[in-house]
Structure formats: structure tokens, C-alpha cells
Amino acid sequence: DAKTTQPNSMESNEEEPVHLPCNHSTISGTDYIHWYRQLPSQGPEYVIHGLTSNVNNRMASLAIAEDRKSSTLILHRATLRDAAVYYCILIPPGTYKYIFGTGTRLKVLA
Amino acid sequence: DGGITQSPKYLFRKEGQNVTLSCEQNLNHDAMYWYRQDPGQGLRLIYYSQIVNDFQKGDIAEGYSVSREKKESFPLTVTSAQKNPTAFYLCASSIPSPGSTFFGQGTRLTVV
Numbered sequence: 001d002a003k004t005t006q007p008n009s010m011e012s013n014e015e016e017p018v019h020l021p022c023n024h025s026t027i028s029g030t031d032y033i034h035w036y037r038q039l040p041s042q043g044p045e046y047v048i049h050g051l052t053s054n055v056n057n058r059m060a061s062l063a064i065a066e067d068r069k070s071s072t073l074i075l076h077r078a079t080l081r082d083a084a085v086y087y088c089i090l091i092p093p094g095t096y097k098y099i100f101g102t103g104t105r106l107k108v109l110a
Numbered sequence: 111d112g113g114i115t116q117s118p119k120y121l122f123r124k125e126g127q128n129v130t131l132s133c134e135q136n137l138n139h140d141a142m143y144w145y146r147q148d149p150g151q152g153l154r155l156i157y158y159s160q161i162v163n164d165f166q167k168g169d170i171a172e173g174y175s176v177s178r179e180k181k182e183s184f185p186l187t188v189t190s191a192q193k194n195p196t197a198f199y200l201c202a203s204s205i206p207s208p209g210s211t212f213f214g215q216g217t218r219l220t221v222v
Contacts (some may be wrong), residue, residue: 093208
């Protein structure tokens with residue numbers, strides 16, 4: 001299973017953009033890149049996913065490097081409610097097995 | 111509302127007792143999962159099921175058992191053989207990638 005590497009923690013000021021990095025140098029050509037986040041004492045929630053092109057949705061943007069060995073989750077204006085653990089996961093197509101690492105704990109400062 | 115329901119939210123048991131955690135989904139998803147999360151740690155996969163009447167062990171299946179008799183339900187039994195059962199347990203369901211996975215709100219099990 002391809003692995004991802006994320007910083008253990010990051011801090012951001014409220015209302016500023018946040019860039020959360022993820023390295024996945026062993027990604028295969030067909031692995032999807034998924035991001036989830038987990039608020040305290042809750043189950044993780046889906047944020048965004050992509051394959052090769054950059055993706056945007058109402059929650060965030062996903063920037064994928066041209067060689068796909070890294071990606072960045074972008075929160076355009078961090079709020080206190082964005083404080084959570086963010087997980088970057090690689091998912092082969094058609095698979096059911098998701099493997100979560102320890103993620104990045106984002107702290108948002110008021 | 112479509113989603114995944116885990117019950118109860120908090121559960122206390124005495125050491126040596128088996129306990130069953132409930133997980134129900136009305137999303138019509140084929141796949142369901144159980145994860146365990148310890149404080150400050152990531153999620154570890156216990157069991158997963160891709161279809162009714164079939165399930166596979168994850169990375170930490172020892173001391174746990176599951177059943178999948180109905181598409182909507184995937185109960186997890188924490189047996190007395192599990193050495194450190196106190197943890198936060200998360201149930202999830204999904205369609206095959208690239209679809210997203212939906213999680214329940216978790217059951218916090220404390221064994222005393």
C-alpha cells in the first residue's frame with residue numbers, strides 16, 4: 001500500500017489561507033488522492049479528492065503536483081471550526097480498503 | 111436523513127465481558143468498515159466487508175469479530191480476548207474508489 005507523509009501539526013491564523021502538504025512519492029499512476037478531516041470526538045468527514053488535475057469544492061481546493069508525488073490541501077480562509085486532524089490518503093481505484101495515517105493536526109489561532 | 115448510525119455513543123463494560131457495538135447505514139453502500147482510534151493516534155482498520163455475508167480482517171483483527179447478515183448492518187463484537195479494548199471505535203461505509211467514505215460518530219468504549 002502506498003504511504004503518505006504529513007507534518008504532525010500546523011498552526012494558522014483565523015481568516016488566513018492554510019496549505020496542508022502531503023508527500024506520496026510511491027503513488028501509483030491510478031491511485032486517487034483523498035483528504036478527510038476529523039473534528040474532536042467525531043468521525044472523519046470527507047473533504048476532497050483528485051487524480052491528476054487540481055480540484056475545487058465548497059470546502060477546499062486540492063493542488064496536485066505534476067509528478068503526483070505530492071499534493072496540498074488549501075483552505076482559503078481558515079476559521080476556528082477548521083481546527084481538526086487532516087488525513088491524506090491514497091486509494092487505488094475500485095478498492096474498498098482505506099488506510100489512515102496519523103494526519104496533520106491543524107490549530108487555528110483567533 | 112441518509113447516514114451511518116453508531117450506538118451507543120458511550121459504553122462501559124467490565125473486564126472479561128464481550129460487548130457488541132452497533133452500526134447501521136441507510137446509504138445503500140456495499141462496503142462497511144470498523145476502525146479503532148486510540149488517543150492522539152490515527153485510525154487502524156479492524157475488519158471490512160465488501161458484500162453481505164463476506165468480510166476480511168484488517169490490520170488489528172485479533173480479539174474482535176464481526177458479522178454482515180444484512181447490507182445495512184455491520185456489528186462489531188469486542189471479545190474478552192482483546193487485550194486493550196478501551197478505545198474510540200468508528201464505523202464507516204463507502205462505494206468503491208473514487209467515491210468518498212462516510213463515518214459514524216463513533217462509540218467510545220471504556221473497559222474497567
